[in-house]
Amino acid sequence: NAGSLDADAAALADFRLAADPSGAALSSWNLSANPSPCGGAWRGVTCAGGRVTRLVLEGLGLSGGSGGAAALPALARLDGLRVLSLKGNALSGEIPDLSQLAGLKLLFLARNALSGPIPPSLGALYRLYRLDLSFNNLSGAVPPELGHLDRLLTLRLDSNRLTGGIDAVALPRLQELNVSNNVLSGRIPPAVAAFPAAAFGGNAGLCGAPLPPCGGDEAAQQQQPNASAARDCPPAAAMVAASSPAGADAPSSSGKGKMSRAAVVAIVAGDFAVVGLVAGLLFCYFWPRLSGRRRGGRRLQQGEKIVYSSSPYGAAGVVAAAGAGGGVAGGATFERGKMVFLEDLSCSNGGTRRFELEELLRASAEMLGKGGSGTAYKAVLDDGTVVAVKRLRDGTAAGGGGGASSKKEFEHHMAVLGRLRHPNVVPLTAYYYARDEKLLVYEYMPNGSLFSLLHGNRGPGRTPLEWAARLRIASGAARGLAYIHHCGRRGSGMPKLAHGNIKSTNILIDRYGAARLADCGLAQLASSPSAAAAAASRSAGYRAPEAPPPPRPWASHKGDVYAFGVVLLELLTGRCPGSELPNGGVVVELPRWVQSVVREEWTSEVFDLELMKDKGIEEEMVAMLQLALSCAAAAPEQRPKIGYVVKMIDEVRACGEEASPSHDESVDESSGVSDSPAVSEGGALSQ
Numbered sequence: 001n002a003g004s005l006d007a008d009a010a011a012l013a014d015f016r017l018a019a020d021p022s023g024a025a026l027s028s029w030n031l032s033a034n035p036s037p038c039g040g041a042w043r044g045v046t047c048a049g050g051r052v053t054r055l056v057l058e059g060l061g062l063s064g065g066s067g068g069a070a071a072l073p074a075l076a077r078l079d080g081l082r083v084l085s086l087k088g089n090a091l092s093g094e095i096p097d098l099s100q101l102a103g104l105k106l107l108f109l110a111r112n113a114l115s116g117p118i119p120p121s122l123g124a125l126y127r128l129y130r131l132d133l134s135f136n137n138l139s140g141a142v143p144p145e146l147g148h149l150d151r152l153l154t155l156r157l158d159s160n161r162l163t164g165g166i167d168a169v170a171l172p173r174l175q176e177l178n179v180s181n182n183v184l185s186g187r188i189p190p191a192v193a194a195f196p197a198a199a200f201g202g203n204a205g206l207c208g209a210p211l212p213p214c215g216g217d218e219a220a221q222q223q224q225p226n227a228s229a230a231r232d233c234p235p236a237a238a239m240v241a242a243s244s245p246a247g248a249d250a251p252s253s254s255g256k257g258k259m260s261r262a263a264v265v266a267i268v269a270g271d272f273a274v275v276g277l278v279a280g281l282l283f284c285y286f287w288p289r290l291s292g293r294r295r296g297g298r299r300l301q302q303g304e305k306i307v308y309s310s311s312p313y314g315a316a317g318v319v320a321a322a323g324a325g326g327g328v329a330g331g332a333t334f335e336r337g338k339m340v341f342l343e344d345l346s347c348s349n350g351g352t353r354r355f356e357l358e359e360l361l362r363a364s365a366e367m368l369g370k371g372g373s374g375t376a377y378k379a380v381l382d383d384g385t386v387v388a389v390k391r392l393r394d395g396t397a398a399g400g401g402g403g404a405s406s407k408k409e410f411e412h413h414m415a416v417l418g419r420l421r422h423p424n425v426v427p428l429t430a431y432y433y434a435r436d437e438k439l440l441v442y443e444y445m446p447n448g449s450l451f452s453l454l455h456g457n458r459g460p461g462r463t464p465l466e467w468a469a470r471l472r473i474a475s476g477a478a479r480g481l482a483y484i485h486h487c488g489r490r491g492s493g494m495p496k497l498a499h500g501n502i503k504s505t506n507i508l509i510d511r512y513g514a515a516r517l518a519d520c521g522l523a524q525l526a527s528s529p530s531a532a533a534a535a536a537s538r539s540a541g542y543r544a545p546e547a548p549p550p551p552r553p554w555a556s557h558k559g560d561v562y563a564f565g566v567v568l569l570e571l572l573t574g575r576c577p578g579s580e581l582p583n584g585g586v587v588v589e590l591p592r593w594v595q596s597v598v599r600e601e602w603t604s605e606v607f608d609l610e611l612m613k614d615k616g617i618e619e620e621m622v623a624m625l626q627l628a629l630s631c632a633a634a635a636p637e638q639r640p641k642i643g644y645v646v647k648m649i650d651e652v653r654a655c656g657e658e659a660s661p662s663h664d665e666s667v668d669e670s671s672g673v674s675d676s677p678a679v680s681e682g683g684a685l686s687q
């Protein structure tokens with residue numbers, strides 16, 4: 001019954017006998033108490049589809065004494081394994097032929113007492129992404145067969161007794177390489193010369209960049225300047241990882257991915273110049289508009305009344321005088337406008353940095369883009385705090401004009417939006433309301449938008465957006481939307497809410513790489529036909545078929561799900577959903593185009609070519625395609641609810657968890673392999 005769960009259980013039992021004869025570490029592997037390894041009670045064992053797929057037993061002192069050498073061969077029978085980590089035990093003996101484990105993606109045998117050669121049969125594990133054999137007693141040559149592992153991202157052979165050359169380690173996708181502290185010799189292959197010297201150190205016989213040149217090698221001497229330049233540049237794959245959204249803020253342990261000093265200086269200088277210039281322009285624009293409406297020549301800050309609200313409904317909250325002039329002059333009733341801060345009731349972010357309008361006006365600013373509801377700026381305050389400021393276009397404020405009722409409506413709407421706090425929603429932290437000027441202050445999202453990640457810089461030199469990252473973004477955005485849709489549920493004290501403008505430019509990436517929905521509830525603010533038309537035309541391609549013709553602002557849960565379906569199609573196809581024609585038509589209606597291709601049974605034709613290099617994801621892509629098409633169904637009643645969409649995306653992600661190591665955020669240097677599923681968004685559904 002090879003290839004069955006019974007066979008897996010027998011193999012595990014043999015392993016336990018050999019590696020843990022006292023039975024102390026693996027006492028839960030008890031067939032009478034827990035008959036199935038897949039029942040969830042067996043330490044370190046995870047199953048999928050009725051087979052053992054993960055075995056993670058780290059730092060348990062497994063050794064087996066003299067019989068320990070029989071331990072690993074028992075595991076060579078677990079042919080459903082995807083992940084095997086036995087790091088930090090005392091396992092001895094040789095690494096057996098593991099070629100039966102053809103589905104293995106991650107193999108961690110570091111910090112044991114393994115000896116003998118690295119078996120050439122490891123070269124048959126062509127799905128491996130990470131291989132770590134460091135800190136053992138392995139000897140002999142690095143087998144050339146390792147050179148077949150062209151999906152490897154991590155290769156660690158350091159701190160063994162390996163001899164001979166390292167040509168086999170010149171693998172195309174490596175992001176992490178360490179062969180230090182062995183007895184290796186010969187020239188370092190140029191393909192890995194960009195890794196730091198520490199990756200090769202402790203091998204007296206190795207030479208060539210990044211180590212000193214090989215003796216008598218004239219060519220190497222001449223190439224020395226290039227070689228040192230290479231040391232400052234990460235290898236291509238490492239650059240991809242470093243610039244991927246998820247990795248943007250991750251600390252680098254190896255120093256890979258650093259730019260040259262000159263480049264950094266040039267970029268910083270360039271940034272200052274651009275920021276300064278834009279700041280000047282913005283200052284010139286805002287200042288006259290705001291301060292120019294002085295009465296009797298009074299400066300803005302003297303008449304300015306800043307209201308700090310201790311509650312989101314706090315127009316009537318604590319009123320504090322502020323501004324350089326300090327205080328509401330003589331109790332004047334004259335009110336130019338007010339900056340209202342919206343408290344984070346969940347207290348999840350440690351409080352918002354408060355500031356006055358003057359400080360905002362003083363801030364250096366950079367235009368981020370012009371949208372349907374206004375123009376967005378990045379503003380850097382005096383103390384370096386960065387915020388995003390959206391200046392609403394004229395006519396984009398509930399009720400329009402500036403009368404008391406429209407002001408009340410606006411304030412109420414802001415109070416509602418200010419209460420939206422979720423790890424997948426961009427928080428609105430403050431707003432400024434004056435008769436002719438409305439500013440919204442949001443947390444700044446430093447990693448761009450899904451639009452820029454998907455469509456930016458297509459062509460040579462582009463950093464591809466990998467499938468795992470696309471799924472993570474889809475999952476985060478769906479969670480954010482589910483939160484918004486569920487906010488208005490009974491007893492929440494919130495009105496029923498729809499986002500109203502789901503599209504890839506409104507899915508931003510925060511500093512942790514998580515997706516966050518921006519611009520929630522702004523579509524409903526458009527009060528003049530021109531503002532509504534502008535907003536609607538910028539959302540062409542995402543607007544559900546049942547939406548009323550453009551000038552009318554419109555938002556609904558079903559409409560959000562339709563737009564989200566279009567975003568999913570955008571993620572799958574890499575195509576923009578609709579480009580507008582001057583006559584108001586849309587060139588490509590993504591859902592209809594995809595449907596027509598799928599009907600012709602050319603399904604694979606629709607997928608983004610960029611995804612073709614992510615192997616083994618076809619099933620996941622087809623599952624997502626079906627989900628996307630059901631969201632973008634023409635008939636609203638056929639569209640699923642967003643809660644179901646979240647669940648389906650999570651299922652696809654769970655299936656793919658082993659299809660790519662980047663799904664597996666728990667598997668890395670620092671955390672080792674965790675049995676718990678990675679939760680990157682940290683955002684459980686608030687349902």
Ligand SMILES: Nc1ncnc2c1ncn2[C@@H]1O[C@H](COP(=O)(O)OP(=O)(O)OP(=O)(O)O)[C@@H](O)[C@H]1O
Pocket residue numbers: 368369370371372373374375376388390426442443444445446448449501505506508518519535538539
């Ligand atoms: N909080 C934010 N942090 C960082 N960038 C932002 C933020 N909000 C908006 N942006 C950026 O500013 C650009 C302009 O945003 P804006 O919302 O004004 O336009 P839009 O999303 O293109 O269209 P629309 O107004 O119809 O939503 C966006 O492309 C987005 O990348």
